[in-house]
Amino acid sequence: MPEDFLPIAVLIILATGLSFTILLLGQIFGPRRPNPRKGSPYESGMRPYGKGQRRVPIHYYLIAVLFILFDVEIIFILPWAVVLRDLGIFGLIEMGLFVAILLIGFVYAWKKGALEWD
Amino acid sequence: MTTADLNVALPFIIVAAWACILLVIDLFIPADRKGLTALLAVAGMGFASIPVLLRFEESNRAFNGMIVQDGFSSFLQLLLLGVGVISVALAYDYLQRRKIVKGEYYTLLLFSVSGMVLMAQAGDLIIVFLALELLSVPLYVLSGFAAKSNPESEEAAMKYFLLGAFASGFIVYGIALVYGATGTTEIEAIHNVLISGVSNLGLLTVGAVLILVGLGFKVAVVPFHMWTPDVYDGAPSSVTALMSVGAKAGGFAALLRLFLAGFPEIAANLAPILVGVAALTLIWGNIAAIAQQNIKRMMAYSSISHAGYIFMMLPAIVDSDIAPDAISAALFYLFVYAVSNLGAWGVILALERADGGGLSIDDYAGLGERNPGLALAMALFMLSLIGVPPTAGFIGKFFLFRVVLDANMIGLALVGVITSLISAYYYLRVVVVMYMRSGDPQVRSERWLNATLWLTALGTFLLGIFPGPLLNLASRTGLFGLVP
Numbered sequence: 001m002p003e004d005f006l007p008i009a010v011l012i013i014l015a016t017g018l019s020f021t022i023l024l025l026g027q028i029f030g031p032r033r034p035n036p037r038k039g040s041p042y043e044s045g046m047r048p049y050g051k052g053q054r055r056v057p058i059h060y061y062l063i064a065v066l067f068i069l070f071d072v073e074i075i076f077i078l079p080w081a082v083v084l085r086d087l088g089i090f091g092l093i094e095m096g097l098f099v100a101i102l103l104i105g106f107v108y109a110w111k112k113g114a115l116e117w118d
Numbered sequence: 119m120t121t122a123d124l125n126v127a128l129p130f131i132i133v134a135a136w137a138c139i140l141l142v143i144d145l146f147i148p149a150d151r152k153g154l155t156a157l158l159a160v161a162g163m164g165f166a167s168i169p170v171l172l173r174f175e176e177s178n179r180a181f182n183g184m185i186v187q188d189g190f191s192s193f194l195q196l197l198l199l200g201v202g203v204i205s206v207a208l209a210y211d212y213l214q215r216r217k218i219v220k221g222e223y224y225t226l227l228l229f230s231v232s233g234m235v236l237m238a239q240a241g242d243l244i245i246v247f248l249a250l251e252l253l254s255v256p257l258y259v260l261s262g263f264a265a266k267s268n269p270e271s272e273e274a275a276m277k278y279f280l281l282g283a284f285a286s287g288f289i290v291y292g293i294a295l296v297y298g299a300t301g302t303t304e305i306e307a308i309h310n311v312l313i314s315g316v317s318n319l320g321l322l323t324v325g326a327v328l329i330l331v332g333l334g335f336k337v338a339v340v341p342f343h344m345w346t347p348d349v350y351d352g353a354p355s356s357v358t359a360l361m362s363v364g365a366k367a368g369g370f371a372a373l374l375r376l377f378l379a380g381f382p383e384i385a386a387n388l389a390p391i392l393v394g395v396a397a398l399t400l401i402w403g404n405i406a407a408i409a410q411q412n413i414k415r416m417m418a419y420s421s422i423s424h425a426g427y428i429f430m431m432l433p434a435i436v437d438s439d440i441a442p443d444a445i446s447a448a449l450f451y452l453f454v455y456a457v458s459n460l461g462a463w464g465v466i467l468a469l470e471r472a473d474g475g476g477l478s479i480d481d482y483a484g485l486g487e488r489n490p491g492l493a494l495a496m497a498l499f500m501l502s503l504i505g506v507p508p509t510a511g512f513i514g515k516f517f518l519f520r521v522v523l524d525a526n527m528i529g530l531a532l533v534g535v536i537t538s539l540i541s542a543y544y545y546l547r548v549v550v551v552m553y554m555r556s557g558d559p560q561v562r563s564e565r566w567l568n569a570t571l572w573l574t575a576l577g578t579f580l581l582g583i584f585p586g587p588l589l590n591l592a593s594r595t596g597l598f599g600l601v602p
Contacts, residue, residue: 104138111145 062114066106073102126180126187128169129195130236134252136162137228144221152219156210159224160203163231167199175594179241183304186241189595193449194238194371197456201364202231204460204570208467209356211564215472216354218264227360230256234368243293243303243329246372250289250336253368254282257361261353268474274352281345285335292328295321305380312383326384327391329376337369339429340399343422347410350418355470358414359463362421363456370428374448378435385436392433393530399426400537407544413466413479416544417459420503423541424455427518430534434525443524446593447517453588454514454581458502461574465496468562468571476560479548483557492561493552495575500545502578505538510581513589 041048080087080095087094109115124131140162144155170192178187206224213219233252240246262275297303299322300311316322334342350358377385385392403423410416428451434444469476469485486493502511515538522531581588 101138104142108141108145 059117062109066109066114069102069105073099122178123180123185125169126178127185127236127239129166129199130185130232130239132166132169133162133199133228133232133235136165137225137232140228141222141225144225147221149219152213152221152224153210155221155224156206159228160206162228163199163202163206166235167196170195170199183306184242184245185236185239187239190375190445190449191238191371193592193595194367194452195235197453198231198234198238198364198367201360201367201456201460202227202234204574205356205360205364207566207570208359208460208464210566211562212354212356212467212470212567215470215562216264216474217267217472218354220263223260223263226256226260230254230260230360230364234364234371237368238371240372240375241305243296243305243308243376246376247286247289247293249368250333250372251286253365254286254336257357257365258282260357261349261361263357264354268352270352271354272352274349277345278349278353281335285332285342287332288328288335289332292325292330292332295325295328297325299325305376308380309382312381322381323384323387326376326381327388330373330388333369333373333376334395337366337373337425337429338422339395339425340402340422341395343399343403346422347415347418350421351412351414355414355463355467358417359460359467362417362463363459366421366425366428367452367456370448370452373432374435374445377432378441378445382436382438382441385432389433389436392429393527396426396429396433397530397533399423399429400533404537404540404544407541410544411479412477413482413548414477416479416548417462417466420541420545421459423537424459424503426537427515427534428452428455430518430522430527430530433527433530434521437525440521440525442593443517444521446589446595447514447521449595450585450589450592451514451518453592454502454510454578457574457577457581458499458509458511461495461571461578462499462503464567464571464574465492465499468492468567469559470562471560479551481557481559482548482551483555483559484552485557485559485561486553487556488559489561492571495571496552497549498575498578500549502582504542504545506542508579508582510578510585513582513585517589 037043076098077095080091084091136159140155140158143158144152147154173187174192174196175189176187177189179185180187205227209223209227213223230253233249233254233256236245237249237253240249258275258279261278262272265272265275293303296308299316299318300308302308302311312322331342335345338346350362353361400423403419403421403426407416407419407423410419428448431444431448435441466477469481475481482496485496498509502509505511505515515534519531519534522534
């Protein structure tokens with residue numbers, strides 16, 4: 001039994017060893033010429049402003065949660081659509097139930113004013 | 119999946135679907151008429167009890183054994199639906215007093231009850247986990263229901279959530295190990311594999327212990343009880359009433375079914391641990407309750423100790439001759455405990471003031487003079503929780519101890535009896551304060567609250583005198599028809 005896991009152990013040791021070796025080699029042989037541009041958080045040229053922990057409107061959180069609701073829905077609908085013909089009427093009813101349950105949550109959030117920005 | 123499958127799961131489906139529908143209906147009920155939501159929630163639970171009653175003693179399997187129905191599940195479902203109805207009745211006035219009236223309270227309560235109802239029928243570890251989460255998550259939210267005005271409620275919700283999530287992790291890991299050892303998650307199939315010989319018994323044992331730890335958290339047995347006093351104290355009292363009975367009954371439903379139908383042989387190996395946990399729970403729950411000044415904390419420790427009394431049945435089910443008696447004693451005790459405990463919480467709710475005061479045991483001074491009816495009811499509930507005849511608690515404890523003696527666990531029975539004596543001290547202290555000291559307690563009198571108190575007091579008294587019918591029911595449903 002335990003010897004079945006030997007390849008995994010070898011892989012773990014090799015992977016950690018290799019990454020540390022590469023990092024170490026870079027530390028030893030790599031040239032180091034720091035400048036302010038390189039030290040900034042975004043090398044893409046975005047100029048950071050303010051502190052990292054700014055206050056964010058709590059609405060973002062609600063929107064994010066609602067986004068997840070539909071995101072998950074899509075994840076389930078896509079593979080379902082592929083096999084819809086095989087599933088037949090049963091699949092249609094199942095998905096109808098699923099969407100209906102999500103819809104209940106959506107109607108609830110809507111009526112509670114989660115979609116109003118102010 | 120067939121209609122027959124759906125039919126077996128009907129009680130759960132009704133409660134869960136009704137909770138979804140009620141969530142939407144509640145949006146259109148104006149804020150000053152939330153009583154209607156409460157009434158609809160009760161109607162939903164009443165409706166769900168019809169299929170339970172119609173085929174009370176039938177045995178069915180559905181969804182390839184994921185959901186099972188038998189006398190055991192019917193008994194518990196009826197109990198849990200009743201607990202749900204009573205906690206709605208307890209909450210109605212309380213929410214208005216604490217100014218936390220929201221329709222969501224009843225919806226969340228329904229979701230939680232649906233999880234409990236599913237738990238009673240769980241025939242597969244996956245369903246056990248699903249039901250446990252469905253039961254717990256609404257309770258986390260409900261514990262924080264008074265968070266706006268009361269920071270303690272928020273603290274309770276946070277603690278309950280974090281520790282509950284922790285416990286769920288244990289259960290999932292345990293399920294994974296059991297699956298690894300047996301190749302199945304179905305409880306019956308696990309037993310079949312176990313009988314025919316498991317190659318890796320150690321793995322299965324570790325899995326069973328992890329599940330035991332996780333469920334131990336939920337039913338609050340020592341040493342997994344740390345969260346209980348804080349959560350019971352901080353949560354709104356009406357939620358605590360539901361938590362102390364419903365969550366416990368749900369957890370024990372899973373524990374009993376798993377250890378009797380799933381791996382009784384493992385339970386036999388674990389017997390010393392099970393006995394130890396039961397004894398520790400009894401000793402610590404009862405001794406720590408003595409020191410409490412706040413009645414909610416006292417009742418929290420009392421609920422820990424009662425979990426210990428029921429937990430005594432787990433090492434007893436190892437012996438297949440005793441197992442039926444053990445299961446029926448546990449079912450009967452759960453019922454009796456639910457009635458007495460909900461009644462006691464009803465009295466606590468009646469004395470709790472709008473500002474959250476009135477919860478110290480000293481606040482009960484003078485209740486015997488000012489409100490003799492309420493004091494008499496409280497005395498009855500306290501006596502029942504001690505286990506004094508002629509109350510229901512006596513009969514319940516009598517059968518629990520008889521099973522323990524039949525199983526030859528003399529030591530555990532001694533611990534149980536001695537701790538019952540210790541428990542008399544703190545329960546009777548409430549009675550003494552009510553009758554022997556003068557004071558001016560403020561009592562809230564409300565229709566539904568009073569009706570609940572009458573019902574539970576009558577139940578506590580009548581079950582103590584005529585336990586026969588319920589006892590018969592519990593013993594007929596004792597074995598699931600699953601175990602040879």
